[in-house]
Amino acid sequence: MKTFIAYTVTIATVIAAAIFARTLVEAAIYVPGSTGVVAPLPNSQAVDSNVSVPPAASATVATIAQNVAVTPPGYPVRLAIPALNINAAVQDVGITAKGNMGIPNNFVDVGWYSYGAIPGQTGSAVIDGHVDNGLALVGVFKHLSDIKTGDDVYVTNYAGQKLHFVVTDIQYYGYENAPTSEIFNADNGGAELKLITCGGTWVPGQKTYDQRLVVTAKLEQ
Helix, strand or coil: CHHHHHHHHHHHHHHHHHHHHHHHHHHHHCCCCCCCCECCCCCCCCCCCCCCCCHHHHHHHHHHHHHCCCCCCCCEEEEEEHHHCEEEEEEEECECCCCEECCCCCCCCEEEECCCCCCCCCEEEEEECCCECCCCCECCCCCHHHCCCCCEEEEEECCCCEEEEEEEEEEEEECCCCCHHHHHCCCCCCEEEEEEEEEEEEECCCCEEEEEEEEEEEECC
16 A cells, blocks of 8 residues: 555656646746737838738838848947846847737847837837746846836947937836837837836736836937
């Protein structure tokens, strides 16, 4: 009887260990496919081979591709938020197959929406980053929710120019109804930076959080 009990306990332990190991692996490698925020159609600043270009724009694809062969000096390379100890490399991201803004391919970089405004130009330059993977792996924007109005945000571009932005607004939206026009197309006559990450409660079935945090910062002249 004791032998049977010991055998049962051993089997249960092995199964539990296997489940735990699988959870750790998923925690380490899971990267959501996008912010879940619907992105507007691309403008003429860049071309992502994974993005379907609208028929009306197809004739300009070859020309655009040639233009982006050399990275424009205004494209961002680093994002820094001193108050949150963030100093991250910037990846160029586009649009997913579902029409959402893409995300960086790791948890330490941020992603700039390369079909939108360039940081420092009139309009909204949009940058996203992971908060975590829904489990234990911390993302670059884990503490973005701690940011405050008046905090400084810096974007350094390929030309070595360091742009200074100041946080002016902090908003949360449902992950299915974040306002595309306010995030991507805002044009108040000045240059804005929009920082996006997840917030709220983790939804296991959707593998995402139920809110999106959007931080707005304005360029200081």
